[in-house]
Amino acid sequence: DAKTTQPPSMDCAEGRAANLPCNHSTISGNEYVYWYRQIHSQGPQYIIHGLKNNETNEMASLIITEDRKSSTLILPHATLRDTAVYYCIVRVANTGNQFYFGTGTSLTVIP
């Protein structure tokens, strides 16, 4: 079952950083935070995941608070192609466990 809370929608100006928050106050010590996004009528796309340290890749940065009860996905320079629904998921990694999707945040990047 989804164990995360996200705002239903957000806007971001093109070229600016998009900061998407996620609350996961009941996260367990061995659960990772994952982010996926879904562009309309396509399958979800993996963005990033982390346990407790901040993570960065070519797509985004993931900032996890010290108590691990919340995190923020940062798209440093949002483009129109970043318009999508962004899902934050918590899951124990490397166990074959399922990915349960919550309601996500619909991000609209505005020209």
Add this chain to the structure above:
Amino acid sequence: GAVVSQHPSRVICKSGTSVKIECRSLDFQATTMFWYRQFPKQSLMLMATSNEGSKATYEQGVEKDKFLINHASLTLSTLTVTSAHPEDSSFYICSALQDPEAFFGQGTRLTVV
């Protein structure tokens, strides 16, 4: 990232018929695959977990006799919607697990008329 191919991308079928959807991991072997259903403006709902060589595990409320899952090889899982009805019309998405990541197919839009 790894590639997961789903086929067909769209299908229209008559009420009462069965439809098979294929999910293939193209460049890796997947012991575990997941099947999801998504209705318009809603999130993905996990239907079942497919494990190669064993029976699928269905989520609560999902009818296993209606949604038949076969995972006969490490690169192929199939979902058969049996005796489809209009209320089964939905977007079906598969995912192949390469832990710690899951890679998703492009989805199948099923319309039952």
